[in-house]
Amino acid sequence: MLITYRPAIPQDAAACVMLRGMTRENAVSEAELAAAGITAETWAAGIAEGLYPGFVALDGAKLAGYCFGHRDTGEIVVLALLPEYEAQGVGKTVLEMAASFLKALGHTRLFLGCATDPAVRSYGFYRHLGWRSTGALNDAGDEVLEYRY
Template identity: 60%
Template sequence: MTLTHRPAVPEDAPACIDLRGRTRQNAVPADRLAAYGITAASWAEGIRSGATPGHVCLRGDHLVGYCFGDRDTGEVVVLALLPEAEGQGLGRDLLGRVVAQLAGLGWRRLFLGCSTDPASRSHGFYRHLGWQSTGRLDAHGDEILELLLPAPG
């Protein structure tokens, strides 16, 4: 079945919440997200207001992955794929779309939190794409990686 990529819309939020709990590594179920203040309503509002721009990937009508950033900080907030969507270049594509979107907003330094465990898929994934360690950890104990973007022109 054909894959479709498109910018996220508020109506994607419930499926994003559901998918986040079904990832292979670092799955976060809806109740834990809610404890952090992340609900379908708050996610939809972030998309609607432009505060959390993102892109989704669908197989037919089913969400298989997404990536979102933070307009106000330049953080890549989340990249998530269903296990069956891994290894097909979708994560790289979704991340690239959000990086381009944040760069278009003027950000020249992007950052994200990544597992410190070298056995974690994300550990090597981001580094392979040029993200560098800052040597600092975030409040969740994740390593902060950064990507420096060239100035336009």
Template identity: 60%
Template sequence: MTIAYRRAVPEDTPACVVLRGRTRENAFSVERLAEAGVTLESWQAAIADGSLPGHVAIEGGQIVGYCFGERETGEIAVLALMPDYEEKGIGRTLLNLVVADFETFGLARLFLSCSSDPAVRSYGFYRHLGWTSTGSFDDRGDEILEYRLS
């Protein structure tokens, strides 16, 4: 398996939308994304204007994972992988690329929301990488974790 990483471009968005519906946990259909205010057009525009920087992982010309964050707030908006690419370090690499970008933007604190259920994979994944609980929850009941940059 040879994975290449690069910055996301607006033209990646259709593949990202499809992939988001195929993740093992926390999959979002096109309809659910739209209900959350995320459309193909809004995602493309946010990549184009730099407000949603991200990176993609590619194998064989296909996007197999991605991570995006909101530049203004420091929120990691999404990290998604195709199930066959889990547990290979790809998610960690994608997250680290976005964290490194945010560090260059001058942010001191990043945050994200993830399940508070220890049985869900993201629960242990982020904590293992140094993300800590803020003790607060979002409107969906997901726990808010933060990461302090040096």
């Protein structure tokens, strides 16, 4: 397996929507995303406008995972991997790429929503990488974690 990384392009959006429903934990189907106003078209537009900068991990031509942030707020909006690429540094790499990009835009504080259940993989993943709880919950009931530079 040779994973390559690159900035996301609008043409990645459809594959990102599909992959989001194939994650081990916190999978969100294409229909659920569409109900929230997220489609391949809106995602592609966000990439094209630079509003949602992101990075993708590819195994050959296959999308293995990705991470997107929000240009204006410094939020890490989504990090998703196919299960077979977990625990191999792929998620950490795309997260670091997105975080570095947001930092370069001037953000000194990044934030994201994370499961409150310690049994969920993301709970330990982000904390291991230095993200800290703010003590707040977002509208989805997820714990808000932050990373400060």
